[in-house]
Amino acid sequence: MFSRPTTEQLLAGIAEELRTVVASEVQTETTKIMLQQIDQILMGCSRRAAHEIAWVHEEAEKIGALTGKPIGKPASLHLEDVLAWYHQVSSLLSDEVGAAFRSGDQGRIDAVKEVLDARSAIEMQVLGALELVGRG
Amino acid sequence: MLHLEEMPQRVKAFFEKVEPTWKNVSVEKYEVMTGGYSRLLARADVAHDGVVSTFVLRGDPPADKSLLYTSRVQEYELLRTVGDAGVRTPHAVYFDATGEDLGTLAIVMDFSQSTSFLPYVAAGNSIDGLNIRLAEAIASYQSIPISALPASMERPASWDAYMTKRINSWREASNNHVESLPVFHYVAEWLDAHRPPPAPLVLMHGDFQCANVMVTADGHIEVIDWELAGIGDPREDIGYFKAVSQASPPDLLGDDGIEGFCARYRELTGLNELQVNPATVAYFLVLGVVGTVEQLMQGGAAWAKGENHLFNSVFNLSSVLFGQSMWLDFLGQLSEPMKQIAAAANGGK
Numbered sequence: 001m002f003s004r005p006t007t008e009q010l011l012a013g014i015a016e017e018l019r020t021v022v023a024s025e026v027q028t029e030t031t032k033i034m035l036q037q038i039d040q041i042l043m044g045c046s047r048r049a050a051h052e053i054a055w056v057h058e059e060a061e062k063i064g065a066l067t068g069k070p071i072g073k074p075a076s077l078h079l080e081d082v083l084a085w086y087h088q089v090s091s092l093l094s095d096e097v098g099a100a101f102r103s104g105d106q107g108r109i110d111a112v113k114e115v116l117d118a119r120s121a122i123e124m125q126v127l128g129a130l131e132l133v134g135r136g
Numbered sequence: 137m138l139h140l141e142e143m144p145q146r147v148k149a150f151f152e153k154v155e156p157t158w159k160n161v162s163v164e165k166y167e168v169m170t171g172g173y174s175r176l177l178a179r180a181d182v183a184h185d186g187v188v189s190t191f192v193l194r195g196d197p198p199a200d201k202s203l204l205y206t207s208r209v210q211e212y213e214l215l216r217t218v219g220d221a222g223v224r225t226p227h228a229v230y231f232d233a234t235g236e237d238l239g240t241l242a243i244v245m246d247f248s249q250s251t252s253f254l255p256y257v258a259a260g261n262s263i264d265g266l267n268i269r270l271a272e273a274i275a276s277y278q279s280i281p282i283s284a285l286p287a288s289m290e291r292p293a294s295w296d297a298y299m300t301k302r303i304n305s306w307r308e309a310s311n312n313h314v315e316s317l318p319v320f321h322y323v324a325e326w327l328d329a330h331r332p333p334p335a336p337l338v339l340m341h342g343d344f345q346c347a348n349v350m351v352t353a354d355g356h357i358e359v360i361d362w363e364l365a366g367i368g369d370p371r372e373d374i375g376y377f378k379a380v381s382q383a384s385p386p387d388l389l390g391d392d393g394i395e396g397f398c399a400r401y402r403e404l405t406g407l408n409e410l411q412v413n414p415a416t417v418a419y420f421l422v423l424g425v426v427g428t429v430e431q432l433m434q435g436g437a438a439w440a441k442g443e444n445h446l447f448n449s450v451f452n453l454s455s456v457l458f459g460q461s462m463w464l465d466f467l468g469q470l471s472e473p474m475k476q477i478a479a480a481a482n483g484g485k
Contacts, residue, residue, distance in 0.1 A: 029170050037451040044454070083315070090316035097318055101325035113468070116319050120461045127457045 011046035015039050040128070047126050053082055055122050060089045062115050067096045137176040137195045137239055138168060147180045147193075150237040150244075154230050158184035174206070174363065176240065179247060192226065195242030196235075197446075206363040208241040209233065213286040214362050215243065218339075221284070223277045224358040250350035250358045257386055266357070267393035268400045270377070273349070273357035275404035278338040278370050285339055289367055295334040298368055303327045305426045314437045319460045320429075326467045327423050330474040332371075332416045333481040335407055340366050342427055344373035345380035364427060370405065371412065375420025376428070382421075383458055389417065410481050415473035422463045432456055 005013070019039050026032050064071040069092055074085035093115065100108040137143060144163040151161050161184045169177040169192070178193045196208060208231075215228035230244035238244075257263060282291065292298035306324035310317035341348070342364030350358040374389070374397075381387035389397055394414045402412050410416075433456065435449035 030168065033170060034447060037447065040454060041450060087315045090318055093318040094310060094316045094321040097321040097325055101329060112322065113464070116322055117464055120319065120464055123457045124461050127454055 006050065008046045008050035011042050011049060015042035015046070018042070043128055044126050047128070053077060053079065056082055056086045059115070059119055059122070060086065062118065063089050063093045063096075066111055066115055067092050137178050137193060137242065139239070140166065140168070143178065143239070144180075146238055147182065150230075150232065151182055151184070153237065155184070160184060160186075164188055176242075190247035191229070192245045192247050193238060193242050194245060195232075195238060195240040197240070207288065208243060208363075210286050210288045211363045211365070212243050213288070214365055215245070217284060217286065218277050218280065218359075218362070221277070221280045223280075224273065224352065224356055225362070226358070226360060248350055248358060248360070250352045253346045253349045253351060254384070256351045261351070263386060263388060265355070266351070267388045267397040269355065269357045270349075270388050271397050271400040271404065273359055274341075274344070274370075274373055275401060277341065277359065278373075278405065280339050282337065282339070282367055285367065289365070291367055292337060295337060295369065298337060299331060299334075302368070302372075302423060302426060305430055309426065309430045309433050312437070313433050314440050317433075319464065323422060323463055323467070326471075327419070330419065330471065330478070332419050332474065332477060333410045335370050335411050337367055338370045340368040340370075341373050342366050342368075344377050346377070346384055347380070364431075366427070369420065369423075370407070371416055371420040372424035374401070374412075374417050374424075375422070376424035378417060379421045379425050379459070379462070382462055383455065410477055413477070415470060415477060418466055418470050419474060422466055425459060429456055429459065 015038075018035055023032065023035050026035055060071050071089050071092065072085065075081040093112070097112050097116075100112045144166045147163045147166060148161055151158060155161075161182065164181040164183050166178060166180045169179050174197075176193075176195045176197050178195075180191050180193060182189050182191060212228055212231045212233075215225065218225055219227045226245040226248045228243050228245050232238040232240075232242045232244070235241045251259075251261075292301070303324050306320045306327070310320040341359060341362060343361060344359070348359065348361040350360060352358050378387060378389045381389065387393070394417065398409075398412050398414065398417070402408065405412075432449075432452045435444065435446065436453040436456075438444040439446070439449040
């Protein structure tokens with residue numbers, strides 16, 4: 001398979017074309033708004049495509065270390081298998097959140113928060129700048 | 137409502153039916169409006185007896201294009217109630233309760249001459265004093281007795297029961313989603329561990345945000361889009377307004393506006409300083425978004441499973457992603473103030 005241009009580049013390129021070429025040809029307000037939404041989603045997809053599988057593994061390792069529970073591994077590196085595994089590992093983290101608060105141990109709560117903050121930082125990297133196009 | 141070729145005739149026939157005394161009814165203009173994420177919106181200029189009246193049609197989209205599932209019947213009843221109570225909101229005049237006339241269940245409202253808040257700000261208008269007007273707008277609909285609200289609206293058994301259910305909604309939003317959402321579980325546990333002093337339950341708008349308020353010609357706040365209204369804690373709408381303002385400034389309840397807002401709101405509602413202050417507003421900034429978050433997550437999950445094809449369902453997940461970052465940040469800052477408020481409410485320090 002051709003691997004370059006990368007998926008990240010292709011999606012960013014499509015977004016750029018829509019923004020600079022197609023947008024000026026669009027006449028209706030509703031379609032213009034949809035195009036801006038598509039632009040934001042495409043740029044997020046571009047950023048995800050470059051790092052998604054690595055990010056999931058990196059976070060899973062942190063969750064394993066936090067909970068002390070075996071996290072296993074995905075059935076394959078195909079995205080569907082990786083995400084099914086990530087869901088299981090995320091469930092371990094969700095359970096740990098409840099257990100930490102029930103324990104009343106502030107150190108345990110803070111450790112959970114640290115993993116969640118790291119997760120959120122990745123999500124914000126994917127999101128980029130949020131513009132609520134179409135509201136108001 | 138989106139079929140521009142047939143809607144003028146449908147609208148004309150509708151008005152001839154609901155206003156049989158009107159003569160020479162015609163539809164001068166019909167156009168689809170932007171701004172509604174969940175409902176179809178259209179504007180119709182209807183001429184009769186030598187005058188032209190402008191109306192807004194607000195109707196349900198087709199099932200596979202639906203983001204939120206809410207009752208138009210309840211919304212219409214509520215619009216009539218809040219309108220009769222003097223709340224500044226576009227008056228609901230008619231209702232196609234079957235969809236036979238307008239093609240879908242649709243409320244027909246007066247067209248508001250007010251300016252949407254964000255364009256009002258973008259045009260360079262001053263926002264001085266709008267935090268006070270905001271307090272007055274919220275207090276105006278929260279003063280409606282619960283007994284006067286539509287019977288179809290759920291009445292919580294108590295404030296504690298309401299809060300427990302609301303907080304648990306965060307856990308359910310994760311459990312019902314297509315993947316586990318640990319941040320939602322963290323939010324639920326934190327909110328449960330830091331409950332504020334209770335307050336009497338009131339009518340809650342449910343989506344009280346900058347996109348759903350308008351500024352009247354005389355500088356007051358007009359409220360639109362009541363489809364998510366319910367009965368709940370009075371501080372939820374305040375927190376929710378602030379939450380959305382974080383993502384879509386300006387924030388009328390920012391550092392410059394929050395104290396004045398709280399003072400005016402307490403004056404109008406009789407709530408005290410332990411119940412309404414910047415910290416409890418921030419608490420409800422997080423709690424108050426759960427209803428919308430649930431709906432948005434359901435939309436995103438349905439899209440992921442191929443059960444709906446509304447692109448907004450995907451786009452709106454971006455708001456939740458942004459929100460997660462903000463909630464984690466806020467909760468970290470709020471732990472100590474909420475502990476102090478709880479101690480003061482319990483009579484100690």
